[in-house]
Structures are given as structure tokens and as C-alpha cells.
Amino acid sequence: MGIETVAVYSDADKDAPFVKAADFSFYLGESEPSKSYLVISNILKAISETGADAVHPGYGFLSEKAEFARELSKAGISFLGPKPETVDLMGDKIRSRAAMEKAGVPVVPGYEGESQEHSVLLKEAERIGFPIMIKASAGGGGKGMKRVFSKEEFLPALESAQREAGNAFGDSRVFLEKYIINPRHIEVQVFGDSSGKVIHLFERECSIQRRHQKVVEESPAPNLPSELKQKICEVAVKAASSIGYLGAGTVEFILGEDGAFYFLEMNTRLQVEHPVTESVTGFDLVEWQIRIAEGVGIEKLTGGKSPSQSGHAIEVRLYAEDPENEFLPSIGKIELAKFPEIQNLRVDSGVVTGSEVSLYYDPMLAKVIGIGKTREEARKNLIAGLEETIVFGPITNLNYLKAILEHSEFVKGNTDTHFLEKHKVVWEESGEEKEAVLMSASFLANRTVKTSSVWDAVGPNGVWGEIS
Template sequence: MIRTLLIANRGEISLRIQRTCKRLGIRTVAVYSDADRNSPFVKNADLSYYIGESEPSKSYLSIPSILKAVRETGTDAVHPGYGFLSEKTEFAQALAAAGILFLGPRPESVDLMGDKIRSREAMIAAGVPVVPGTDGNTQDPKTLLNEAKKIGFPVMIKASAGGGGKGMKRVYSEEEFLSSLESAQREASNAFGDSRVFLEKYVSNPRHIEVQVFGDSKGKVIHLFERECSIQRRHQKVIEESPAPNLDPKLREEICAVAVKAASSIGYLGAGTVEFILGEDGSFYFLEMNTRLQVEHPVTEIVTGIDLVEWQIRISEGKTLVELLAGSSVKQSGHAVEARLYAEDPENEFLPSIGKIEYASFPEIQNVRVDSGVETGSEVSLYYDPMLAKIIGNGKTREEARKNLIQALENTVVFGPTTNASYLKGILSHPEFAKGNTNTHFLERHQISVGGEGEEKDALAKVASLLFGRRKKAPSIWEAIGTKDLWEVRK
């Protein structure tokens, strides 16, 4: 049994894991850097441990520092969250060598799925459909150009060790191939220390569908249905939802079954996500497998009623899926839509907006969940991803969930750094999004308004800051302004 859990991460995901641990009576250990010394996740944990300077390489990415914290805090298990060390094989191996439970898959699964070329080969062997492309065995520019011609333009160049859009290029013609290849290899080398790339056929107007899977130590794997993640900017997810809109029920069943087949073929243990690209003709192909808890896991939790972190803990303790299900089956009920609130400026090329949060107020309304890692007085640092919160609306229908999320964004106030709140609201309010007509080119093809209401909200946020100053427990902004609707307040 896990008595003490160290969370090798920061921000909102650390707080989210702590919530489940507190409910289960598990002591939590937060690790922190100089920049995070006064962060909410540090103050909320049962125990906190300093691991180094603000630069990730000297703190959250330092395996020796994390292992020292594990030894000195009496830790039984480590949850890696997402990002940082969550998909580093050497970290999982180091914990195993130290006799510490890793709330993730076996190291060999992490290693296999972290290599896009090897994982592709494994899926082909398992009979899982993959996008037509190369195996990555050759990196010779002329050979790759010839392969691209055989596949047919447009093609995608992808980094073998990649993710998050780094080392990825879409190439439309032979003339631009070699320069794009050089750029992709350079970018991959800088990001991952591995310049290897492979080619894939570009699927036009694709949707991005991913399936949440869970495996136990007895070899059983199940799925917890799908998530739609097609709303992306520069290959980074912006809006996620479940169920996927306008998806044929039989196709949903088929995609989920293939995801289980993919995970089962590698003896997968714990929580993972199998990602697919879905073509207009209904054909779908394996993209990659993320061997960790996803940022967007709350939408699955809402529509299934399952605490995925608790399942990670129980599976790591040796529980089986049969025991966790207790004779029931996983069902998909209602709808959930998640938006990622970032400290960034949509009107200035989405540049990160760092600095002190003078005032922050997140909605506490029915059918809305907020997973946040900041509060009034928090600092948005240049060292880490500037995500402030994940805001999730839910309802019996997609339309209810969409409207609840829009209302939540309207009632979100952050003064200090600029946020993308009005941009998110613009996406959710777009007629084509409302119809569920989404694909990965949605943001390229549709103009999203970011002015007007956003500017007015910024002005009201200034009012909130002046009213509340730096008080730690400020009253609700609605009490101070005297209205329950932010948009009733005008100059």
C-alpha cells in the first residue's frame, strides 16, 4: 500500500494529484524549485522538498535531485504527472532500481513508445493501421526525397523522438522538401538530442482522436472511450472534449477496440493514451501512444465518473481491473469540453505573458470544473509552460457543456499577465465549432475574434485588483461589483 507519494511535477497537475491522495489518506510530497517556492502546490502538500534552481534541467528534470528527495522523505511511490520526467525511460528505471513504485507503465513500454519509428514498427506487427510512410532506417536526404515522391505530396516530416509539434513539417511539394527536411532534423536535434526523422502521408482535413486506455499486471487492457483533440494551434492542443462530436457509433467502437489492441500488444500497464488521425473517409491511423496521464484527462473523468489518478494508484498497488470495476462496465455519460487557459497574448503572436498575477478569480458554478495551479500573487515564470488553468464545462449534451464553458470563461478574471480567455471563448462561440465541424486545420481556416469583450474584461480585472489588492482571501468579485453577471457591468 502507498502511504507516501512524491509528485515529480509542479503546478495544476501536482495539485490535482494531491486532491485524490488526500481523499485516499495518502501523504503527499511536493518538490519545488526556486521559482515555485511560494506556489499553491507547494503550500498544499503535506511535505515539500527543495530540489534546485529554477531552470528545469537543474530541478524538475534532474533525476539525482528527485531521487534524493525520494530517499529523504520516506517516499513509497512517485507520480510523474505529465511533461518533465514522465516519459523518460531512465527515470522509471532508476525508481525501479531503488525499489520505488512508479505510477506509470513499465520502463520498456516508455522506451518503445517514446521512439516514433520503433513504435510504428510495433504497431504494424500488431496489425494496427498506421499512416503510409517510411520506417526511418535511412536519413539520407536524396533517399527520403525519393520516398516522399512514392508516398505522394503532401507529406509530413516527423521527428522520431518527437512530440508537441517539434521537428514536424508539412511539405506540399518536391521543391520545398530538402529545406524542410534540414529544418526538421535541426529542430529535432535541438529539442530531443536526436535528429532522426521519418515520413508519413499527409491526411487531408484530419481529425485528432485519442483513446484513454488502462492496463493491469494480469495483462488485461480496457478503454475509457475517446477524446476529440482536433482544435490545435501549431500542433498544440487548445480545446479537448468527450465524446467526439459527429462520430459514428460503430466507428467509435472500432477505434476504441484498436486502441485496446495496440496497448495489449505491448503488455501495457497503467494509464495511457493511444492517439489516432481520422480521415474524412472514416479511415484512421495510429499516430503515437502517450505513456502517461494526459493534460486533458478531466474530460474522461467527467464522462465516465472515474478518478484516473486513483486508478493509477490502485493499479500500481497491484489491484486488477476486474477488482476496480467490481462487476460493472465503463460507461460514457453526458459531455465535457476543456479549454486550456494560458498566460499568453493572442494579439501578439501568442507570446507568453509573464509576471505577477495581481488578482485571479475562477468560477465556482455548477457543471464547471477548474484545475488551476495559480492564485492571486502567483508569478508566471519564464522557466515553465504558462498554462494557468484547465477549465472544463460539462452537461447532458454537447451544447450544454459548450455554453457552460463559455459562461465559465466569461466569469474568469486574471489581472496581470494577458490571457487567452477571450480567444478560447471565440473558438467555442464559432458557428462551425458549435456544429461540431472540427478538424486540425480549424484555427488556420477560421478567424477567431480576440478583442472587444476581452478588452472590457481586462478593464474589469483592473477594477478587481484595485478593490482587493493583495489580500489572500478576497471576497468574490461578484460581491464587490454587486452583480452575478460580469457582462452587466459597463463603463
């Protein structure tokens, strides 16, 4: 697009690929987010000193902080996201529920009143009927969220949720929702322009989750009747239109076994899984964010045509974590990182050989997206891509992801938010195999490889002979 970029970075990220990829870079501060990425004044200083005129907020940190958007507006800087008041509204789970109810958008039966008295909340829980979910009003990412199946469990779970919410968000308020049995998590990508026009770019299935964090995302959603799909997408547009939404956003729904669906929340930013939508629509969503901030309308972006969905895409998140040890983050230097470049596979990676995985930030290393004319083709392409992915150093969830994609119920498209709880996902690998592969990787990482293929460099006996 001919736009020069400035990367802001902390101590931990000084050698990160994104810093080297940008035209300019600016040091923000120490590795702790509270001393770098979360300090608004530091980012304003970076803007001032580099002459930047717009900010892409990314996925986390300040991306959904209305205060940040307001400060940028005061400084005359474009925020590539919605209006601050929209960020405020949708970031408050209680107010957003009320706004959606007023707009006629179905919401899960629940309680979002002001009272946080335990006796009042218990009474409301009994009115709604167990099982219920306790959720943090200012929350996200599963923090302050508790599932309760009986009256006896309620008060201990409530105290725990309020304590967790207070620690994580500085706001201990909670609200209650009816717990939907075996639900699916369906989200819809929406875009709004400055004229008030809002459209959807179809749905994504995000049901396979672990501790309320998405693991696999795909589009189109499998086994979703076309009539129901159309209705969900229309309601998403209605929800976004009712608040005058501007830019990229995602309306998330919970879908019950009976076909009833309910508003869950709205993310006022680009989602981690946006490549899935890009792969089936052909649109670059980041470019759209920029164009809309420049005042370009939806009609021009779509060429005056209704967007269409073509083919299938499935994304998995490659993490530096240990599935055999409660998925604890795995830190350290990446001795070797090799991502495949093959047809019908997209890899969005944040690391290279030599990168350090620290404790300071989310340990996601890459997003790997399989693309195909059909779901089965996309699934097979993704598995083939994962089989050619090499990361040595920190332990990763690579084999765990492959096992999910190969599970018979996933192949059938039978997914819900309890998939990983209900089904045994087997990803075993023997210790001897690990040791041999690590020895080979260590050798290769310290050797100049003149071929594009690591395995060509190894040869039938080469590395093994030298190691032995």
C-alpha cells in the same frame, strides 16, 4: 485515499499552490528544469530523505523518460506509470510505428527506415506521394515537424526539421508520413493491469489545435458514428495489449474524411485532458493509476462491469499568452485570480492571486471543464464559467477560448486539426475596456473584499466612484 504526499519544487515554484497543498515539500534546485525537475538524482534524494515509496510522474519533464522509471525500480520505488521498456518503445516514433504495424494496427503510409540520407528520404517521399509530414523520431509537441506539399519544398524542410529535432531532443532522426487532408485527432484513454488485461475508457476529440498543441478537448467526440467509434476504441485496446501495457496511457489516431483512421502515437502517461474522461465515466484516473501500481486489477476497479459513457464534457486550456501578439507567453505577477465555483464546471488551477508566471515553464494557468447532459449544455456551461473567470496581471487567452466555443462551426461539431487556420476566430476587446477593467482589478487586489463576489464588492458606483 489516506496517502501522504511530498511536493518537489524549484526556486520558481517555492510559493506555488501545489507545494502548499502537499503534506511535505522538498527543494530540488534552481528554476531552470535542467537544474531541478530534470535532475533524476535530486528526485531520488527527495525520495530517500522523505521516505516516499511511489512517484506520480505528472505530465511533462521526466514523465516519459524510461531512464527515470528504471532508476526508481532499482531503488525499490513504485513508478505510477508503465514499464520502462514500454516507455522506451513508445517514445521512439520509428520503433513504435513498426510495433503497431506488426500488431495489425493501421498506421499512416510512410517511411521509418534507418537511412537519414537526404536522397533516400526524398525518394521515399516521392513513393509515398505529396503532401507528406516530416516528423522527429524522438519528438513531440510539434518540434521537428514540417508539412511539405511538393518535391521542391522537401529538402529545405527536411534540413530544418532535422536541425530543430537535434536542438530540441538531441536526436536529429526523422521519419515520413503521408499527410492526411483535413484530419481529425481522436485519442482513446486505455488502462492495463498487471494481469495483462487492457480496457478503454472511450475517446476524446482533440482536433482543435494551434501549432500542433491542443486547445480544446471533449468527450464524446462530436459527429462520430457509433460503429466507427467502437472500432477506433477496439483498435486502441489491441495496440496497448500488443505491448503488455500497464497503467494509464493514451492511443492517438488521425481520422481522415473518408473514415479511415491511423495510429499516430501513444502517450505513456496521464494526459492533461484526463478530466474530460473522468467527467463522462465517473472514474478518478489518478486513483486508478495508484491502485494498479498496488496490484489492483481492472475488474475490481470497474466493479466487474463494462465502463459506460454518460453526458458530455469540454475542456479548454487557459494560458498566460497574448493572442494579439503571436500568442507569446505573458509573464509577471497575477494581481487577481478568481475561478468560479458553479455547478457543472470543474477548474483545475495551478495559480492563485499573487502567483508569479515565469518564463521557465509552460504558461498554462488552469484547465476549465464544462459538463452537461448534452454537448450544447456542456458548451454553454463552459462559456458561463469562462465569463466568470478573472485573471489580471499577465495577458491570457480567455477571450480567445470563448470565441472558439461560440464559433458557429464549433457549435455544429465540425472540427478538424486546421479549424483555427480555416476559421476566423474573433475575440476583439477595445483598449478603453481593458484599461478600465485593469484599474478596477488593481484597486480590488489591494483592498480587503468581505464578500465572495468581486462585483458585489464593487457595487453600482463604489469602485468606479473612488477611482474617478
